[in-house]
Amino acid sequence: MAGASGPSRRQDLWRKRKVREPLDELISRMLVAQRSTEERFLQLEERRMEQEHEAEERRMRLEERRMQLDRQHELRMFSLFAQMLRMMRPGVGESVPQPHADPGCPQEGETLARSRQAQESALSEAYGCNQYNSPYLSNRGNILSGFRGSSEEGYRAYHEDKYDEDKNPSGIINFGTSENKLCFDLMSKRLTQSDMNIIEPPLLQYPDWKGHNFLREEVAHFLTYYCKAPAPLNPENVVTLNGCGSLFSALAAVLCDSSDSILIATPFYGGITQSIFLYSGIKLVYVHLESKVSGSGSRPFQLTVQKLETTLQAAREQGSSVKALILINPHNPLGDVYSASEMLEFLEFAKRHSLHVIVDEIYMLSVFDESATFHSVLSLEKLPDPQRTHVMWGISKDFAVSGIRFGTLYSQNQDVCNGVASLCYFHGVCGTVQFKMAQLLRDRDWINQVYLRVNHARLRAAQAYVAEELRALGVPFLNRGAGFFIWIDFRKYLRAPTFEEEVALWRHFLDNKTHRLQLGVQRIRKVLEGREREMQAEAQRSKQVEEGKADSTDEVIYVSSHREPSGSSLGDLIMQLQNQMRSSDWLQRNTAEGFAQQNPEVYQVYSKFMSKP
Numbered sequence: 001m002a003g004a005s006g007p008s009r010r011q012d013l014w015r016k017r018k019v020r021e022p023l024d025e026l027i028s029r030m031l032v033a034q035r036s037t038e039e040r041f042l043q044l045e046e047r048r049m050e051q052e053h054e055a056e057e058r059r060m061r062l063e064e065r066r067m068q069l070d071r072q073h074e075l076r077m078f079s080l081f082a083q084m085l086r087m088m089r090p091g092v093g094e095s096v097p098q099p100h101a102d103p104g105c106p107q108e109g110e111t112l113a114r115s116r117q118a119q120e121s122a123l124s125e126a127y128g129c130n131q132y133n134s135p136y137l138s139n140r141g142n143i144l145s146g147f148r149g150s151s152e153e154g155y156r157a158y159h160e161d162k163y164d165e166d167k168n169p170s171g172i173i174n175f176g177t178s179e180n181k182l183c184f185d186l187m188s189k190r191l192t193q194s195d196m197n198i199i200e201p202p203l204l205q206y207p208d209w210k211g212h213n214f215l216r217e218e219v220a221h222f223l224t225y226y227c228k229a230p231a232p233l234n235p236e237n238v239v240t241l242n243g244c245g246s247l248f249s250a251l252a253a254v255l256c257d258s259s260d261s262i263l264i265a266t267p268f269y270g271g272i273t274q275s276i277f278l279y280s281g282i283k284l285v286y287v288h289l290e291s292k293v294s295g296s297g298s299r300p301f302q303l304t305v306q307k308l309e310t311t312l313q314a315a316r317e318q319g320s321s322v323k324a325l326i327l328i329n330p331h332n333p334l335g336d337v338y339s340a341s342e343m344l345e346f347l348e349f350a351k352r353h354s355l356h357v358i359v360d361e362i363y364m365l366s367v368f369d370e371s372a373t374f375h376s377v378l379s380l381e382k383l384p385d386p387q388r389t390h391v392m393w394g395i396s397k398d399f400a401v402s403g404i405r406f407g408t409l410y411s412q413n414q415d416v417c418n419g420v421a422s423l424c425y426f427h428g429v430c431g432t433v434q435f436k437m438a439q440l441l442r443d444r445d446w447i448n449q450v451y452l453r454v455n456h457a458r459l460r461a462a463q464a465y466v467a468e469e470l471r472a473l474g475v476p477f478l479n480r481g482a483g484f485f486i487w488i489d490f491r492k493y494l495r496a497p498t499f500e501e502e503v504a505l506w507r508h509f510l511d512n513k514t515h516r517l518q519l520g521v522q523r524i525r526k527v528l529e530g531r532e533r534e535m536q537a538e539a540q541r542s543k544q545v546e547e548g549k550a551d552s553t554d555e556v557i558y559v560s561s562h563r564e565p566s567g568s569s570l571g572d573l574i575m576q577l578q579n580q581m582r583s584s585d586w587l588q589r590n591t592a593e594g595f596a597q598q599n600p601e602v603y604q605v606y607s608k609f610m611s612k613p
């Protein structure tokens with residue numbers, strides 16, 4: 001019995017162990033799952049806290065921006081009040097005798113300083129610079145600090161509150177920057193292939209300021225092929241820089257003095273203003289294009305030699321020294337593609353007047369309408385004035401990589417090339433990027449068979465979607481087949497045909513954070529429908545005013561931005577004050593009752609003072 005009990009106990013232990021092992025495994029799995037769940041919960045909680053922190057930071061930035069706008073609004077109102085009070089004083093406008101300068105003291109330095117300050121002040125006014133007066137900056141430094149381009153405020157707001165489908169779904173969708181975001185998949189794959197990731201000693205050393213020879217040779221081959229040049233282009237005529245913005249700036253500095261100006265058709269890409277002004281202080285002379293069709297064979301916003309001649313003559317009669325003409329083909333933002341005959345006429349016009357021509361062809365491979373044909377000036381059999389014709393192109397638009405700063409100049413004028421190359425000391429392209437660009441530009445099979453086909457198809461689809469949405473809204477637009485933009489006519493949403501009304505509508509878009517194309521168009525639709533309701537309500541109130549039934553408390557308040565007062569009469573100032581009061585809800589938020597609640601002691605003293613006879 002004792003001998004039998006031993007095996008029996010072992011069998012019992014074995015059975016218990018056999019039962020316990022699955023339980024242990026199950027418990028172990030449960031513990032692992034529990035730990036994984038806890039870790040996932042902690043990750044989600046950490047993500048939630050990060051999102052709350054980011055949301056709080058955005059809220060604080062927006063609140064700070066709101067306070068800044070309030071301060072600007074108060075300053076404008078007080079400025080208007082002060083001007084009105086000065087004009088209402090007796091004897092206003094009388095000349096104040098100035099002390100005579102001592103004839104024995106030299107005045108030349110002061111005269112030059114005043115002249116320079118007057119010139120810089122005129123430039124800052126022409127380009128809408130805030131009047132900064134920092135003691136740490138030069139006059140030019142203050143102008144640069146106060147510079148605001150046409151879209152600068154919106155662009156800064158976009159980067160502070162950028163849309164993200166997961167992290168910031170209520171952020172700003174940027175419709176104000178010409179940027180191709182449709183081909184990240186293609187470009188990221190191509191730029192990370194093995195042939196791109198090569199580093200040799202010359203790439204980490206200083207190159208020729210014009211660019212490495214291997215890159216300039218590849219650019220010349222590329223432009224010869226895609227511009228359909230009648231003969232191979234010369235690499236010695238190629239200069240590479242970190243983007244076409246830098247190239248505009250360099251060409252302006254090389255071709256013009258600060259007192260000169262450049263002719264350009266408007267509307268145009270607003271970044272050109274910034275490029276030619278910030279370094280060189282050069283002004284633009286605008287050739288205004290009209291939306292109305294003047295006759296058979298013409299088109300909206302058509303640039304003609306006659307318009308160029310008229311504008312140039314008027315500018316010279318006013319004392320402007322015009323040294324150059326800027327042509328954008330395909331055009332940004334109209335999307336027009338000029339014919340070869342049109343480009344030849346423009347070049348011949350420039351030759352007659354000894355003008356340099358800067359030809360921006362940065363969208364030459366972004367013509368997605370198969371019925372439109374792009375003609376580069378480099379495809380012409382003979383340039384009218386080759387020594388004054390300078391062609392630029394870059395990869396940011398055509399290859400959907402605006403973050404890679406790379407632009408090229410092609411000019412047969414070696415003096416111009418050498419002058420621009422000197423500025424490449426500041427605007428050069430790093431060696432590794434130069435190598436990648438050369439590899440990309442020489443890969444014609446991939447460009448033709450893969451990239452351009454897909455890119456053009458996606459551009460067509462995006463343009464068709466936006467066009468259909470605009471038709472559904474009943475909004476007129478210019479239907480063209482090149483670039484990343486549609487020129488839209490929002491005039492019916494303006495209360496009056498003024499710059500202030502344009503800014504007000506723009507602010508409505510900015511406030512609604514008008515990427516994902518469908519969501520952006522939905523926000524545009526929301527803004528326009530709201531704007532239409534506001535205008536209908538205002539029309540109804542205007543009708544009531546005429547009937548003597550209007551209530552002043554019904555006035556619509558909207559945020560806007562106005563230029564500083566420049567009127568010379570009391571009536572002008574009163575009108576500007578009324579516009580300023582209507583442009584913000586500041587008066588609604590800063591009432592006497594609210595002030596009394598926030599500052600009871602001050603309000604009591606003020607009330608006693610006002611009650612005195």
